Amino acid sequence: MELKLWLSFLLLHVIHDVQSSPGLWTADIPKTIPALQGSCVVIPCTYNYPKPASKILNRWRGFWRKGNKIISTNLPKWKLNSEYKKRTQFLGNVQRRNCTMLLDGIRKTDAGPFYFRIEMPQYKSFSYTKHTVSIEVVRDPPPPSLSVKVDDDKVTASCSVSHSCPSIPPVFSWSRSGIVTRRSKRLNKWKWEAVSTLTFQTRLSDFNKHLNCTVLFRGGKQTKNSTILQTW
Ligand SMILES: *[C@@H]1O[C@H](CO)[C@@H](O)[C@H](O)[C@H]1NC(C)=O
Ligand SMILES: *[C@@H]1O[C@H](CO)[C@@H](O)[C@H](O)[C@H]1NC(C)=O
Ligand SMILES: *[C@@H]1O[C@H](CO)[C@@H](O)[C@H](O)[C@H]1NC(C)=O
Numbered sequence: 001m002e003l004k005l006w007l008s009f010l011l012l013h014v015i016h017d018v019q020s021s022p023g024l025w026t027a028d029i030p031k032t033i034p035a036l037q038g039s040c041v042v043i044p045c046t047y048n049y050p051k052p053a054s055k056i057l058n059r060w061r062g063f064w065r066k067g068n069k070i071i072s073t074n075l076p077k078w079k080l081n082s083e084y085k086k087r088t089q090f091l092g093n094v095q096r097r098n099c100t101m102l103l104d105g106i107r108k109t110d111a112g113p114f115y116f117r118i119e120m121p122q123y124k125s126f127s128y129t130k131h132t133v134s135i136e137v138v139r140d141p142p143p144p145s146l147s148v149k150v151d152d153d154k155v156t157a158s159c160s161v162s163h164s165c166p167s168i169p170p171v172f173s174w175s176r177s178g179i180v181t182r183r184s185k186r187l188n189k190w191k192w193e194a195v196s197t198l199t200f201q202t203r204l205s206d207f208n209k210h211l212n213c214t215v216l217f218r219g220g221k222q223t224k225n226s227t228i229l230q231t232w
Helices: 002-020
Strands: 032-036 041-043 061-066 069-073 088-090 101-103 115-119 125-127 134-138 145-151 154-163 171-174 179-186 192-201 210-216 222-228
Touching: 032 041, 061 088, 069 088, 069 101, 145 222, 154 171, 154 210, 154 222, 171 179, 171 192
Parallel strands: 032 134
Antiparallel strands: 041 101, 061 069, 061 115, 088 101, 115 125, 145 154, 154 192, 171 210, 179 192, 210 222
């Protein structure tokens, strides 16, 4: 009786496991990601493969490629092409079907398309060439959005930008001193929003003057927005 129960429990789990991994050569990768020149991008990636009959050995090899050129791998001693050496980092865990990769110092020539390849010893290898990602390299960052709220004698200003480089997020600076706080939010799989909020007690000298927010991105590009504090 107990054994039967245990067996049906096991069976249920096996069925569930099969259903949750459809067992196809598929990869979940965005088609295009806009990213700022000079900055970095984290390319989210997960992949799937047909379930093998027996356990696969260790030492899985994962490669990111552009054509036949290898741009990133999980193998730490691999000699990468000089064009990508030190600019890519394999962040994922291949055995957990995670092929997430970081590309830094983005160049105009980094448009791609890039694709992932997995090599599982004594099982199979596969190149996910139908699931490529392209980088839409943006030359200049758009200005941040800047909003200001004045109540009584206090000003609260918020400056926000979106970016693709969570490891080295943008740095904000304000033309007026005050208390600065910052927060970050993930907008989707590859896009983050960084917000800087400045608050200060107003003095008469603050009015009819520019209040500027400057944003410095990874790689050195800057962008700015400006507003004039109005007297009421
Ligand atoms: C894949 O790995 C990255 C980097 O470690 C991590 O941020 C991400 O959450 C992982 N994705 C999944 C689906 O587990
Ligand atoms: C400044 O921020 C405002 C509010 O977010 C926005 O509407 C405006 O377009 C920005 N200025 C520039 C120059 O883009
Ligand atoms: C703020 O921006 C305005 C308009 O772009 C500029 O004229 C002014 O010099 C800037 N002020 C500071 C302190 O950066």
